[in-house]
Amino acid sequence: MDAEQFRAAAHAAIDEIIQYFDTLPSKRVLPDIEPGYLRPLLPSSAPNSPEPWSSIQPDIASKIQPGLTHWQHPNFMAFxxxxxxxxxxxxxxxxxxxxxxxxxxxxxxxxxELEIVVLDWLAQALALPECFLSTGPTRGGGVIQGSASESVTTVLVAARERNVRRRAEEEGLVEGTLEWEDRIMELRPRLVALGSDQAHSGTAKGARIAGTRFRSIPTRLEEQFELTGPALRKVLEECERDGLEPFYLTTSMGTTNTCAVDRWAEIKAVLQEKESWRGIWVHIDAAYAGAALVAEEFQHMTPEWAEGIDSFNLNMHKWLLVNFDASCLFVRNHLDLTSALDITPSYLRNPYSETGTVTDYRNWQIPLGRRFRALKIWFVMRAYGLSGMKAHIRQGLTLGEVFSGLVGRRKDLFEIVTRPAFGLTVLRVREDVCMRALKRKINGTTSSSSDEKKKKEEEEEEEEDGTAASSALTKQIYELINARGEIYLTSSVVAGRFVIRVVSANTNAQEKYVRRAFEILVNITEEVLGVERTEEEWKGKGKEEEELRN
Amino acid sequence: MDAEQFRAAAHAAIDEIIQYFDTLPSKRVLPDIEPGYLRPLLPSSAPNSPEPWSSIQPDIASKIQPGLTHWQHPNFMAFxxxxxxxxxxxxxxxxxxxxxxxxxxxxxxxxxELEIVVLDWLAQALALPECFLSTGPTRGGGVIQGSASESVTTVLVAARERNVRRRAEEEGLVEGTLEWEDRIMELRPRLVALGSDQAHSGTAKGARIAGTRFRSIPTRLEEQFELTGPALRKVLEECERDGLEPFYLTTSMGTTNTCAVDRWAEIKAVLQEKESWRGIWVHIDAAYAGAALVAEEFQHMTPEWAEGIDSFNLNMHKWLLVNFDASCLFVRNHLDLTSALDITPSYLRNPYSETGTVTDYRNWQIPLGRRFRALKIWFVMRAYGLSGMKAHIRQGLTLGEVFSGLVGRRKDLFEIVTRPAFGLTVLRVREDVCMRALKRKINGTTSSSSDEKKKKEEEEEEEEDGTAASSALTKQIYELINARGEIYLTSSVVAGRFVIRVVSANTNAQEKYVRRAFEILVNITEEVLGVERTEEEWKGKGKEEEELRN
Structure with missing residues (x-):
């Protein structure tokens, strides 16, 4: 492909991409294909002779696009x-x-150099404490990683090494000796990484990769699934009792399930209670919700992170307008990373590199090579400006409020499980509604269900079965919604409850789609519940739907 | 930026990119800037208001391009x-x-699905054994990783888990119990990963990340730095003597320093000698040289890998026409990866996923999310065809032969340190030439050097200082070549010898640039050596240069 062929091909590609975005709303959000759909459409081996772009490009529309899940679709409200x-x-x-x-x-x-600059720009835009800027007082700074899970694994390895190195140094051992290695190997198996039971599974996977133990800290629905000080203390004490040494903690700003925000004031206070707990590496996983920090109304949170927090991660590729991958990791002291990940022996280290005059990012990450990802962040921050980024975030927040508002007005059907946050609504069908619906179904299908004994048994089971009934029907509704294919939602299970998660915050999101999603939710819920309405109720429902459409 | 603004911006970007490639030869291959050059050129924070593309794009030419190292430059002959x-x-x-x-x-x-298909295409193109195809008999298959170091870390973690899981299962322990965890933690500290002293540092770093020990196996110049069976056996026995358990071995097809190719027949034979050695995971790091396998003349190597090799990695983003990142990792049995990296508890695993009907690549890698990298591999394999890919590889091989041929004709100056391979020439200045040159310098600058005692001392030191003299002068020449900036080379140290590495195999490489690079090498070498020639010699040199230009 020569330059002129490329120019023509690229123009055609640009046209196709624009058309792709322009026609998104008319597509099905989830692909309508079966596993293995693609292989029969393609040759079984690469061609021997070159193919012109004119024979390659049509395959994108005919073979690839039908297999895409459209994350930019206005009806994409999943994950x-x-x-x-x-x-x-x-x-x-x-x-x-x-x-x-x-x-x-x-x-x-x-x-x-552009990466250093734009990550400082981003840290400022998020009102992160100075310790996370490359210009700050603690040798801090940002680095672009591929994903939040990669970021977590990276800091977890750094935390592990910081822990065992400190110990070995205190004992007077010398790095590079067999004694050092043996001692490190003795220390590592007792290390345990922590995260709440709501923390992303990336922490458990990171611990697996780093070869340490992992313990999760229970959270409670009554506390909005936030990690609390007392819950943390309990697990820290259990670990000590078991002879284990906690060295790392993932905290969350916006958990995956419900967008819970952990309680840093309590967490930090507990970690100050014992000398051995003070060295625990505290990471903030703000992969999704951290984007909200560009809006001033959330920036009250960040001063709390000026002390006692070792690292912070935000994926711009989620809510902040930069395509995957752009996981921005900020650390308080980059020497924690380089001490763990730079395998250059110590006698080759030089102050020139270590004072930050020259940054070798390979020592801030797991892989060696890296792409030039700062460019896209630079372009987005300039093309949107801070004002445009804030407007995008606030649009997502508003749509979330619209949706949770609609759900809140149907208390006869739904329960909002946790406080809506960062555009996310977590809901399920009310337990009593589900119990009544199941009873109706049993009455309708089982002729013997009218006998007295059976009736009594059913009443006894009712209370304890409320959760199970809601979970079963909410799941049925959820699966039917996705199977119908107009919108795409995801689900989860929290505190034993099956819940539906709805979040609409991509750049094509609009209120009309959110209202339509709610309509679908209600219709399918009523279909599954087998709702029979009085004439009066139908009138009320009609009125409500009319309101929704306005 | 709306669709029409994007169309205009993208067209302008395409024009700029074409111009960038077209004007590459006229640029300096290495940027002429100092560390920290960029920050003063940029605002200290992101703009508040959106900027139009017309004010963003010019900054690419004025601020970014001057800071690029041009890897596609025809004079880029480094790394x-x-x-x-x-x-x-x-x-x-x-x-x-x-x-x-x-x-x-x-x-x-x-x-x-496209990733599965194109990696099968690639495996076929490389004549890899069937065990590495998704359609093969061993649950094998390929996965795109970001870099060879990421691939190595991934398989190293998988190897670690395979080892300790097997042991724990043999002992009748049950996964998910505390006994299982404790036993795993007891077993891991004795594990040791191996690689030759020529293996890429990614193996040592991977072992650090995985928390295992690492031992390197010596290689010898006399054996072309190839990893041999006897050298491996010696280290395996030493490990056993020290109570350590080798679990993983990186072998290389084309080491970074000299493109050495390890001796698999010997290695595999040694690993069969003891029951405990048979379970060692053998990885082939063919990051660069693996690309040569698209050419039939190298495919005689691959049948040897049908047994006894667990994984193979080739970076298409090196020599095979796909931009970074495209590190293609093939494994014999993907369950080795998913058993280690899928943190879904065992009671949730399903045969549907595990038989490969649906592949969830998150369990084949360290990060969770992943980019759609199969597209670029698909486009490249089709746009070039196998014939185009072979032609590109053979062009690189030919240029390597041209360059090593030129060096070989100046045996009066240079020594080719290892057999040229895969387009790479590794050279240094002859020891005797360096000794004579240093002596001339000493004679020229030190008036007292003519006294008898000093002369005798110098003669005694001569032999043992040959290597040091060559290293010092080769380094001086190397640094001067890069400082002059017309071409960009890299260096290394092998068997105590400072060497210059020259490889010219990007798509802009041409014979005239390789010949010019040799001319620069000779000129700067002679300049540093302070060569004084007889009239006859000058005539010879002129004739030679004339030949070079033809």
Whole structure:
């Protein structure tokens, strides 16, 4: 493909991409294919001779697009959003052209230097404490990782090494000796990483990769699934009792299940209670909700992180307009990363690198090479401006309020399980409604269910079966919604309850789609429940639907 | 940025990218900037209001391009190449547009399914044994990782878990119990990962991340730095003597320093000698040189890997026309990966996923989310065809032969340290030449050096100082070449010898640039050596240079 062929191909690709976005609302949000759909459509091996772009490009529309899940679709309300924007695509375009496995500064200085600058921009935009800026007082700074799970694994390994190195140094051992290695190997097996039972599974996986233990800390529905001080203390004490040494804790700003926000004031106070707890690495996983910090109304949270927090992670590729991957990890002291991940022996380290005059990002991450991802962040922050980023976040928050408001007005059907937050609503069908519906179904299908004994048994089971009934029907409703395919939602199980999660915050989200999603939710719920209404109720419902449409 | 603004911006970006490639030869290969050059050129924080593309784009030429190391420059002969091609850029463009953190099949089925297909295409193109195909008999298959170091870390963790799980299962322990966890923790500290002293540092770093020990196996110049059976046996026995358990071995097809190829027949034979050695995970790191396998003349190597090899990795983003990142990892049995990296408890596993009907690639890698990287591989394999890929590889091989041929004709100056391979030439200045040059310098600068005692001392030191003299002068020459800035080379130290590495294999490489690079090498070498020639010698040199230019 020569330059002119590329120009023509790229123009055609740009046209197709624009058309893709323009026609998204008319597509099905989830693909309508079966596993293994693609292989029969493709040759069984690569062609021997070159193919022109004119024979490659049509396959994208005919073979690839039918197999895509459309994360930018306005009816995509599943997981968390994964946004892409035009300036971000331009960033990827230049990044590909300027390709370099930029593992150290000299491999492409602009790649490293722009990353340092835009992550400082981002830290400022989020009102993060100074300790997370490259210009701050603690050798802090940001680094772009691929995903929040990669960020967690990276800091978990750094925390593990910080713990065992400190201990070995205190004991007077010398790095590079067999005694040092043996002692490190003795210390590691007692280490235990912690996270609440709501923390993303990336922490448990990170601990597996790092070869440490992992314990989860229970949270409670009554406390909105927030990690509390007392719950943390209890697990810390249990670990000590079992001879284990906690070294790392994932806290969350916006958990995956319900967008819970952990209680840092309590957590930090507990960690001060014992000398051995003070060295525990505290990470904030703000993968999704951290984006909200660009809006001033959330920035009251961040001063609390100026002390006692070792790292913070936000995925711009979720809610903040940059396409995957752009997981922005900030650390209080980058030497914690480089001490763990730089395998250059200590006698080769130099103050020039370590004071930050030159940053070799390979020592801030697990892989060696890295892409030029700062470009897309730079383009997005400039093309949107802080004002545009705030407007996007507030739009998502507003849509969340609209949806949770609608749900709240149907207390006859739904229960909002946790306080709606960051655009996310977590709901289920009311237990009593489900119990009545199940009873109706049993009455309708089982002729013998009218006998007295059976009736009494049913009443006894009623209370304890409320949760099970709600879970069963909520699940049935959820599966039917996704099977019908107009909207795409995800579910979860919290405190034994099956719940539906709804969040609509990509750049194509609009109120009309959120209202339509609610209509679908209500209709399918009533269908599953087998609701029979009085004439009066139907009138009321009609009125309500009319309101919804306005 | 709306659709029409994007169309205009993207067209302008495409024009700029084409111009970038077209004007590459006229640029300096290494940037002419100092550390920290960029920050003063940029605002200290993100703009509040949106900026139009017309004010963003010019900054790429004025602020970013001056800080790039140009890996596609025809005078880039450092490290290994990191190629990018136009079809590959188109792949990134669509990948960004179709963005999804495609952690499991349903998140975007096309992303997973195309990856399975194109990695099978690639495995066939490389003539890999069937065990590495998704259609093969061993539950094998390929997965795209970010880098070879990430691939190594991933398989190293999988190998660690395979080892300790087998042991715990043999002992009748039950996964998920505290006894299981305790036993795993007891077993891990004795584990030791191995690689030759020429294996990429990614293995040592991977062991650090996985929390295991690492031992390197000596290689010898006399054996072309190949990992041999006897050297492996010696280290295995030493480990056993020390109570350690080897569980993993990185072997190399094309080491970073010299493109050495390890001796699998010997290695596999040694690993059969003891029951405890048979379970060792053997990985082939073919990050760069594996690309050569697309050419039939190298495919005689691969049948040997049909047994006894657990994984193989090739970075298409080095020599195979796909931009970073495209590290293709093939495993013999993907359950080794998923058993280690799927943290879903065993009671939730389902045969549907495990038989490969649906692949959830999140369990084949460290991060959760993943980009749609199969697109660019698909585009490149089709746009080049196998014939185009072979032609590109053979062009790199030919240029390597041209360069090593030129060096070989100046045996009066240079020594080729190891057999040239895969386009790479590793050279240094001859020891005797360096000794003579140093003596001339001493004679020229030190008036007292003519006294008899000093002369005698110098003669005695001569032999043992040959290596040091060559290293000192080769280093001086190397640094001067890069400082002059017309070409960019890298160096290394092997068997105590400072060496210059030259490899010219990106898509802009041409014979005239390789010949010019040799001219620069000779000129700067002679300058540093302070060569004084007889008239006859000058005539010879002129004739030689004339030949070079033809």
């Amino acid at each position: 968390f959003p994964a946004t892409v924007t035009y300036p971000s695509i331009l960033g990827e375009l230049y990044s590909a052209a300027f390709t370099a496995p930029a593992f150290n500064w000299l491999c492409s200085p602009a790649c490293t | 290994f190449p990191a190629t990018v091609t136009y079809p590959s850029i188109l792949g990134e463009l669509y990948s960004a547009a179709f963005t999804a953190p495609a952690f499991n099949w349903l998140c975007s089925p096309a992303c997973t």
